[in-house]
Amino acid sequence: MARERGEREKAINIAKNLISLGLTVEQISQATGLALNEIEKIKNKL
Numbered sequence: 001m002a003r004e005r006g007e008r009e010k011a012i013n014i015a016k017n018l019i020s021l022g023l024t025v026e027q028i029s030q031a032t033g034l035a036l037n038e039i040e041k042i043k044n045k046l
Contacts, residue, residue, distance in 0.1 A: 012042060018032070
């Protein structure tokens, strides 16, 4: 369980970096495996 949470946190951090690089939500989803709506939430918090 802790490993899954660590993987998720890693994906979220990668998503934040990709957002700052200007990638689209779709590209970030493909790269991280996160859902589109989850990436939108992350994007809105930045």
